[in-house]
Amino acid sequence: MDELLRFVLLRDANTVYVVAGTVLLGIASGLVGTFALLRRESLVGDALAHAALPGVCAGFLLAGERRLAALLGGALLAGWLGTQAIALIQRRSKLKDDAAIGIVLSVFFALGMVLLTYIQTLPTGAQAGLDKYLFGSAASLVGRDVAVIGAVAALAAGAVALLYKEFKLLCFDAGLSASLGFPRGLLEAVLMTLLALTVVAGLQTVGAVLISALLIAPAAAARLWTDRLPVMLALAAAFGAASGYVGALFSSLGGSLPTGPLVVLSAAGIFCVSLVVAPERGLAARLLRRRRTNARIRGENALKHIFLIEEHLANPALVSGEDVAAHHSVGVRDALAMLEGLRRRGWVERDGAAWSLTPEGSTEARRIVASHRVWETYLARELALPPDHLHRDAEDMEHVIDRDMLGRLDEELGHPARDPHGTRIPRPEERP
Amino acid sequence: MTAHVVSAAVPALEVHDLSVAYRSQPVVWNVDFELPPGVLCGVVGPNGAGKSTLFKAILGLLPTASGFVRVLGKGFESQRLRVGYIPQRESVDWDFPTDALDVVLMGRYGRLGWFRRPSKADRALAMECLEQVGMADFARRQISQLSGGQQQRVFMARALAQQADLYFLDEPFAGVDAATERSIIDLLRALRDRGATVLVIHHDLQSVAEYFDWILMLNMRLVACGPTADTFTPENLHRTYGGRLTLLAEAVERLRAAREGRTAS
Numbered sequence: 151m152d153e154l155l156r157f158v159l160l161r162d163a164n165t166v167y168v169v170a171g172t173v174l175l176g177i178a179s180g181l182v183g184t185f186a187l188l189r190r191e192s193l194v195g196d197a198l199a200h201a202a203l204p205g206v207c208a209g210f211l212l213a214g215e216r217r218l219a220a221l222l223g224g225a226l227l228a229g230w231l232g233t234q235a236i237a238l239i240q241r242r243s244k245l246k247d248d249a250a251i252g253i254v255l256s257v258f259f260a261l262g263m264v265l266l267t268y269i270q271t272l273p274t275g276a277q278a279g280l281d282k283y284l285f286g287s288a289a290s291l292v293g294r295d296v297a298v299i300g301a302v303a304a305l306a307a308g309a310v311a312l313l314y315k316e317f318k319l320l321c322f323d324a325g326l327s328a329s330l331g332f333p334r335g336l337l338e339a340v341l342m343t344l345l346a347l348t349v350v351a352g353l354q355t356v357g358a359v360l361i362s363a364l365l366i367a368p369a370a371a372a373r374l375w376t377d378r379l380p381v382m383l384a385l386a387a388a389f390g391a392a393s394g395y396v397g398a399l400f401s402s403l404g405g406s407l408p409t410g411p412l413v414v415l416s417a418a419g420i421f422c423v424s425l426v427v428a429p430e431r432g433l434a435a436r437l438l439r440r441r442r443t444n445a446r447i448r449g450e451n452a453l454k455h456i457f458l459i460e461e462h463l464a465n466p467a468l469v470s471g472e473d474v475a476a477h478h479s480v481g482v483r484d485a486l487a488m489l490e491g492l493r494r495r496g497w498v499e500r501d502g503a504a505w506s507l508t509p510e511g512s513t514e515a516r517r518i519v520a521s522h523r524v525w526e527t528y529l530a531r532e533l534a535l536p537p538d539h540l541h542r543d544a545e546d547m548e549h550v551i552d553r554d555m556l557g558r559l560d561e562e563l564g565h566p567a568r569d570p571h572g573t574r575i576p577r578p579e580e581r582p
Numbered sequence: 583m584t585a586h587v588v589s590a591a592v593p594a595l596e597v598h599d600l601s602v603a604y605r606s607q608p609v610v611w612n613v614d615f616e617l618p619p620g621v622l623c624g625v626v627g628p629n630g631a632g633k634s635t636l637f638k639a640i641l642g643l644l645p646t647a648s649g650f651v652r653v654l655g656k657g658f659e660s661q662r663l664r665v666g667y668i669p670q671r672e673s674v675d676w677d678f679p680t681d682a683l684d685v686v687l688m689g690r691y692g693r694l695g696w697f698r699r700p701s702k703a704d705r706a707l708a709m710e711c712l713e714q715v716g717m718a719d720f721a722r723r724q725i726s727q728l729s730g731g732q733q734q735r736v737f738m739a740r741a742l743a744q745q746a747d748l749y750f751l752d753e754p755f756a757g758v759d760a761a762t763e764r765s766i767i768d769l770l771r772a773l774r775d776r777g778a779t780v781l782v783i784h785h786d787l788q789s790v791a792e793y794f795d796w797i798l799m800l801n802m803r804l805v806a807c808g809p810t811a812d813t814f815t816p817e818n819l820h821r822t823y824g825g826r827l828t829l830l831a832e833a834v835e836r837l838r839a840a841r842e843g844r845t846a847s
Contacts, residue, residue: 188678241605242842312697319688322678325669326740329641330692331662377724379679 157402165402167291171299171355172398172413176364176390178303178348181310183365184372184379184386185341188321193248194233194342196362197255199349201232203262203358206283207269216278218294222350229346232258259358286357286410288398295354302351306344310383317341318379356410367417368393374428393417445491447549450518451478452488453497454548456507457515461576468504517556517578522548523569524559530570531563537570553578592655594619594748594779595640600649602639608632608802609834610639613649615798615807617781619747622774624784624794624810628823631801633783634670637750641667653748663692666746668737670753676726682736683721686711689743711739716765731762738766742773749773749780756785767793790814802830 160166186192205228206221213220232254239250266284269275282290310317319327320337328334345365352361372385397413404412426433455477456469475485489505492498497511507515525547526540551559556578560566569575593616602610610632617623625633638644640651642658653661666689686708687700694700700708712718715735720728728736734754741749751770755763770780774795781798784790790797790810797814799805799822806818839845 188675315691315694315699316696318680319691321675322680322685323669323674323688325638325641325643325673326667326688327691328643329662329665329667331659332691332696373679377679377681377726382679 153403154399157399164289165398167293167296168288168402168409169395169398171291171296172288172394172409173391174296174299174303174394175348175352175355176368176392176394176413176417177387178299178306178351178390179361179364180368180372180386180388180390181306181383182341182344182348183369183390184383185310185317185321186345186365187369187373189341192362192366193251194236195345195349195365197232197236197251197258198229198342198346199353199358199361200255200262201235201258202226202229202346202349202353203283204228204258204265205231205262206280206353207262207265210269210275210278210280211265215274216280218298222298225350225353226343226346228258229349230342233342233346262358282357283353284357284359285408286353286355286360288355288401288409288413291354299351299355302347306348307387309340309344313337313340314380356413360410360414363414364390364393364417367414367421371417371421371424374424374431389417389420393420448478448488449492449495450514450549452485453492453507453511453515454518454522456498456505457512457519460507468501468506470503470505474505513578516576516580517553518548520560520576520578521551521556523573523575524556524563524566525551526569526571527563527566527575528559540570592619593617593652594621594654595781596652597640598650598652600636600639600651601647602632602635602644603647603834603838604635604644607635607638607644609831610636610800611803611830611834613800613804615804617779617796617807619654619779620774620777621779621796622770622794623779623781623796623798624790625781625798625800626784626787626790626822627800627805631822633800634752636800637667637752637781637783641665641750661748663744664747666741666744666749668741668749668751668754671730671734671737671756673752676728676733678725681722681724682712682717682728682732682739683708685725685736686739686743689740692744708739708743711742712736714742714769715739729759731758734758734766735762738769742769747778749778751780751782753783753785787819 156162157165160169183192183195186195202225205224205226207224208228209220209222209224210216212224235254236247236250239245239253240247243250245253266280269278269280279287279290316327316332316337319330319332320334320341324334327337348365349358349361352364356364368389369382369386371389372382375385376382393413393416396416396419397409400412400416401407401409424432427435429435452474455474459469459473471482471486471489474489475482478485478488480488489498489500492511493500493505497508497514498505499508522544525544526537529535529540529543530537560577566575595617597613597615600610600613608630613636625636627633635644639646640658651658653665658665683705687704689711690700690704690708694704709718709721712721715738717732717735717739720732720736725733725736734757738754741751754766758766770782770793773780782794784793791814794810796808797810798807799813799818801822805822806813
């Protein structure tokens with residue numbers, strides 16, 4: 151508890167650096183990752199991160215010491231070379247994107263591992279801590295590192311604010327964008343540079359292996375919550391920041407647990423929760439909608455059933471819960487619950503154990519039956535199907551054909567009086 | 583109505599000896615034609631004839647092997663904003679997080695230039711364009727929730743918002759309902775009547791004579807280009823659809839292979 155308080159109040163200087171670093175990195179990743187996701191280039195971030203590793207090592211070897219500018223410059227250059235190599239393979243061979251990315255990613259990474267191992271053998275190399283760039287080491291962040299991450303986050307936010315409209319058009323319709331005079335190559339290079347800078351900024355915090363998850367997960371989670379790009383950008387930045395904060399918190403509470411992987415796990419957690427609970431696109435919302443639809447279909451079937459019995463007996467008939475249960479192969483209790491639901495909607499009324507349709511219920515039932523029979527007529531005419539091939543299809547269709555579509559079908563068929571089986575087609579608006 | 587101080591002597595579009603042989607794109611070879619201002623021109627030809635490739639090459643979206651293009655008497659670069667473009671509907675991601683009004687506003691981006699955001703006036707104009715295509719009620723609708731015909735109407739509204747003098751429409755009638763086709767052709771006629779020149783890639787040969795006053799017939803090379811009445815003849819149709827020029831395709835492929843150091847397949 152005491153530790154939690156110390157963390158939340160940012161009591162330790164080191165905690166301040168870790169939290170600031172991971173949160174700022176999360177913001178940059180969310181913003182840049184959103185455009186990578188929309189351009190379907192999520193894997194490019196991964197390739198860039200792996201390609202950056204040999205660049206970092208080369209920068210160290212050239213500078214002879216762990217000089218930040220040399221490491222960043224090397225990483226940027228190697229990342230750029232990596233993306234160019236991918237583009238070249240795509241253009242000059244028959245290989246597809248995934249193969250090109252896979253090859254470049256692993257080859258650059260292998261080169262990086264060779265250089266890294268060599269550096270570890272050097273007297274200056276062992277204490278340089280370059281091996282931290284594999285999986286990150288947020289605990290080793292110092293003020294200067296945080297300043298670099300902050301600058302990258304500010305640059306990403308500034309570029310997105312300034313070039314929002316240009317980026318959006320490029321992602322949605324690159325052809326129109328170019329025809330209007332926004333050079334495609336230039337805009338793509340700007341986006342790629344932002345991606346590379348974010349990856350490089352994240353090397354020390356999250357590491358080359360994991361940074362791509364932080365680029366993709368917050369943006370992917372944000373997409374589930376909204377259909378508006380400005381909201382998606384804001385949410386992705388917020389999710390990225392939250393992942394950074396929660397990851398740093400757990401790392402601090404857990405003693406020696408690594409920050410980078412915890413940040414990535416937090417981002418994955420946010421994505422999983424979004425996948426389930428997001429409105430519209432979430433699994434829970436879909437499940438709920440499906441259950442509601444199924445309940446509606448059962449109700450409509452019960453209504454139709456009463457209508458068919460009444461139609462058959464030609465006098466206002468008395469239908470029991472047992473009749474409905476037998477017809478739908480459900481228990482009597484379920485059948486009664488269904489009928490009770492229809493009664494609450496004002497579609498049926500009860501007299502002792504007998505149920506009958508109200509005028510409103512009768513209208514609704516006629517709509518369903520009309521949908522069924524008009525659809526059978528339509529199939530018989532347009533697909534030339536024999537009468538014994540029509541019923542099953544119409545059993546499903548009657549629940550999705552609304553009044554508007556029924557009207558249009560009816561119109562197209564010239565308001566037929568009888569269906570292909572010779573049964574009269576009722577109309578919702580007719581009075582019994 | 584500002585557009586039409588253009589003298590009839592200046593063609594709306596001149597394409598000179600344009601050739602394209604770019605990666606997997608269909609080959610287009612030595613295409614040379616002129617279009618006067620104020621015509622509605624259908625572009626027909628079989629699959630793989632290079633219709634979309636020709637459009638993209640004219641618009642500078644693909645590198646050309648040779649040739650040049652002039653728009654309203656000047657080089658294409660300086661006339662960009664007088665050119666409107668609707669790509670094939672399937673070429674964009676309709677699950678993109680945006681709504682119909684925002685897509686129409688994209689038609690204004692060229693005039694806005696770098697960094698500037700659409701103004702109130704741009705919004706009003708975009709709404710007006712949606713109104714013209716009968717989609718005003720759907721302005722705030724997420725674009726993936728629109729039907730194919732509605733999406734094409736939104737694209738049409740975006741083209742109107744470009745307020746161009748020369749339009750390139752890549753299959754605006756593909757997969758749309760009859761009502762949408764009717765309303766799009768009416769809008770295209772209105773554009774032509776106010777002096778714009780409109781090129782439309784089209785597949786239904788039945789409606790060519792009714793829809794277009796000019797016709798451009800393409801099959802890797804230009805077969806014919808002129809007023810529909812004299813040009814859309816059985817003979818030209820036979821030359822356009824009578825099979826690929828296999829030897830031209832093979833020769834061009836050899837040329838590309840030689841340049842790229844491959845063996846020709």
